[in-house]
Amino acid sequence: MKRLLAVFLGVLTAIGGFVDIGDLVANAATGARFDMNLAWAVVVGVVGIVVYAEMCGRVAALSGRAVFDLVRERLGPRMAMANLAASFFINLLTLTAEIAGVAIALSLAASVNYLLLIPLAAVLVWLVIWRMPFETMERVFGLLGLSLLVFAVAVWRFGPDWSTLFHDSATPTVPTTESPWTYAYYAIALFGAAMTPYEVFFFSSGAVEERWTEKDLRINRINVLIGFPLGGALSLAIMALSHLVLAPRHIDVGLLSQVTLPVASVVGRLGLAAVLIGIFAATFGAALETSLSAGYIIGQYFGWPWGKYVRARQAARFHLVVLIVIVVGALFGMTRVDPVKVTEYSIVLAAAALPLTYFPILVLANDRDYVGEHCNGRAMNFVAMVYLVILVLVSLATIPLMIITRAGA
Amino acid sequence: MTKWAPASIVLLIVLGLSGCVSHPVTPARSYSAYEGKARTTAASVRSSVATARLLAETAGDGKTFGGYAGMLASESEDELSSTIGTFDSIQPPNGRSQALRNELDALMQEALTHVTDVRIAARRGNLADLALFVEDLERSETALTEFLESHGAKS
Numbered sequence: 001m002k003r004l005l006a007v008f009l010g011v012l013t014a015i016g017g018f019v020d021i022g023d024l025v026a027n028a029a030t031g032a033r034f035d036m037n038l039a040w041a042v043v044v045g046v047v048g049i050v051v052y053a054e055m056c057g058r059v060a061a062l063s064g065r066a067v068f069d070l071v072r073e074r075l076g077p078r079m080a081m082a083n084l085a086a087s088f089f090i091n092l093l094t095l096t097a098e099i100a101g102v103a104i105a106l107s108l109a110a111s112v113n114y115l116l117l118i119p120l121a122a123v124l125v126w127l128v129i130w131r132m133p134f135e136t137m138e139r140v141f142g143l144l145g146l147s148l149l150v151f152a153v154a155v156w157r158f159g160p161d162w163s164t165l166f167h168d169s170a171t172p173t174v175p176t177t178e179s180p181w182t183y184a185y186y187a188i189a190l191f192g193a194a195m196t197p198y199e200v201f202f203f204s205s206g207a208v209e210e211r212w213t214e215k216d217l218r219i220n221r222i223n224v225l226i227g228f229p230l231g232g233a234l235s236l237a238i239m240a241l242s243h244l245v246l247a248p249r250h251i252d253v254g255l256l257s258q259v260t261l262p263v264a265s266v267v268g269r270l271g272l273a274a275v276l277i278g279i280f281a282a283t284f285g286a287a288l289e290t291s292l293s294a295g296y297i298i299g300q301y302f303g304w305p306w307g308k309y310v311r312a313r314q315a316a317r318f319h320l321v322v323l324i325v326i327v328v329g330a331l332f333g334m335t336r337v338d339p340v341k342v343t344e345y346s347i348v349l350a351a352a353a354l355p356l357t358y359f360p361i362l363v364l365a366n367d368r369d370y371v372g373e374h375c376n377g378r379a380m381n382f383v384a385m386v387y388l389v390i391l392v393l394v395s396l397a398t399i400p401l402m403i404i405t406r407a408g409a
Numbered sequence: 410m411t412k413w414a415p416a417s418i419v420l421l422i423v424l425g426l427s428g429c430v431s432h433p434v435t436p437a438r439s440y441s442a443y444e445g446k447a448r449t450t451a452a453s454v455r456s457s458v459a460t461a462r463l464l465a466e467t468a469g470d471g472k473t474f475g476g477y478a479g480m481l482a483s484e485s486e487d488e489l490s491s492t493i494g495t496f497d498s499i500q501p502p503n504g505r506s507q508a509l510r511n512e513l514d515a516l517m518q519e520a521l522t523h524v525t526d527v528r529i530a531a532r533r534g535n536l537a538d539l540a541l542f543v544e545d546l547e548r549s550e551t552a553l554t555e556f557l558e559s560h561g562a563k564s
Contacts, residue, residue: 111476177563249459250452250554254488257481261463268472276477409449 007222013142014227019234020286021101021256022094022193022347024279025340027235029253030186031242034178039169039236041187045194046232048387050224052358055365055376055384056200057220060207063370067204069300070370071360077301079360084301086353087197088294093346094198095290095329099125100339101283104256109276115334122330125287129322134209134308141285147278152237154266158244165240185401185408188394189344192351194232195391198293200357205296209309217374241266254340291329295322344408352398354391362388437499443506447513448562450496454517455553457489461524462546468531469540478536482528489524493517509560516556520549 030038072080102121107114174183245262264272299306299318306318437443468478501507523545
């Protein structure tokens with residue numbers, strides 16, 4: 001019974017923790033601009049993260065070491081440094097956006113300019129990392145993030161023509177008002193939002209923090225195979241609501257607050273309160289993950305003691321890195337940089353760097369020295385290789401598309 | 410790979426930071442280029458006006474709370490003002506472009522007036538009164554849509 005409860009909570013945490021500011025902005029923006037014609041990109045991205053997150057968790061559980069730690073050992077310091085540099089910079093952009101997202105969620109409830117709340121958000125993020133146990137932190141914000149299910153409720157309350165909705169999702173076209181290049185650019189953005197690198201670094205480091213072993217493999221698979229797709233369904237609900245409410249009114253999503261308005265319009269005050277709580281939890285949880293992820297990859301690359309499971313005094317450098325990135329992210333956010341633009345850039349640039357993150361995971365998941373008899377089977381390798389090809393193509397296309405479309409303008 | 414890594418990282422940083430600035434502007438050297446920027450601007454203004462209208466309808470129906478309505482209205486107004494400022498900073502390349510600018514400016518100033526009215530009422534907590542502004546906002550949207558259609562926007 002206890003185990004069943006743990007599994008159930010794990011799945012709920014995975015659902016609630018799946019969506020971050022990148023998913024909120026990308027899905028809402030594409031729903032408003034492209035209707036449901038990019039739903040397929042979310043599905044493709046979710047399958048990708050399921051495949052690679054499962055491998056990541058398996059490697060961490062069986063080796064007792066985080067993926068980034070093993071990348072340096074298995075593939076050499078140069079490969080790890082390239083991965084580190086790209087991931088760290090993208091992490092920092094993402095963290096800036098997430099801290100701003102926390103501040104914006106608070107500002108919409110408190111009626112205070114979000115710039116004044118960024119320092120508060122940063123302090124709260126650091127305090128939670130410093131004081132709250134790892135599992136508690138994951139559970140609390142993951143479960144609170146389930147408030148975002150109000151998007152699905154809103155879609156249902158709207159009462160769309162379901163057959164048309166599913167048909168539009170299943171038969172995508174490039175709208176006549178958009179160019180194929182812009183369509184491709186936003187497909188990459190959605191893909192990048194689903195497969196952001198910090199998620200796998202946090203996932204594998206978290207597995208080490210929670211001291212996963214071989215007996216946790218089944219829970220890992222259940223969380224990933226059930227939790228992540230349901231989280232992806234939530235992303236599609238955000239896209240669908242935007243399509244139903246914002247698109248007919250020609251509203252382009254340029255503000256995080258615009259993401260919440262359709263919920264208020266359809267569900268009312270209770271829905272609005274739920275979505276604000278959900279956005280707060282999702283962005284706060286993601287801020288925790290990206291801050292810790294920065295500390296993890298730096299600590300693991302340089303071989304420092306790292307993690308919340310290590311005594312703070314022993315992992316002083318890890319905690320210092322976490323503190324510094326939070327401060328830098330907050331300061332960058334306070335320069336009035338557009339949080340939505342920062343978000344869009346972070347997910348698109350993440351897409352450009354995806355092969356650096358995921359190729360090493362595939363190598364490790366096939367290495368019996370690390371995973372023993374639990375290395376990838378043929379089917380898993382086939383799917384993973386297909387995705388690796390997709391990742392390389394996405395990576396090559398990202399910067400040219402960014403230039404051609406002027407970042408999706 | 411190592412040789413290109415630092416250059417790639419610098420490129421990523423430059424691209425990342427340069428794009429985070431709201432409404433980056435390039436000059437317009439011809440009427441068609443200026444008209445293209447006018448279309449983009451009009452679409453952005455229409456989006457801000459439509460957001461204010463949706464907010465006015467939602468708040469008028471009692472589906473929001475005051476703080477939220479005030480903040481969203483302020484953000485929409487700021488976004489609209491910024492869009493107008495960006496467009497006005499672009500030098501019209503010729504007389505025909507100047508006429509286009511005057512036409513769009515008039516529409517944008519009227520739109521800004523209506524969105525400001527929504528912001529003032531929302532900030533004062535007069536949420537029920539927001540419904541009074543819906544008609545004006547709808548008229549602004551229609552005018553901007555007509556502008557877009559007359560200047561080559563695809564529908």
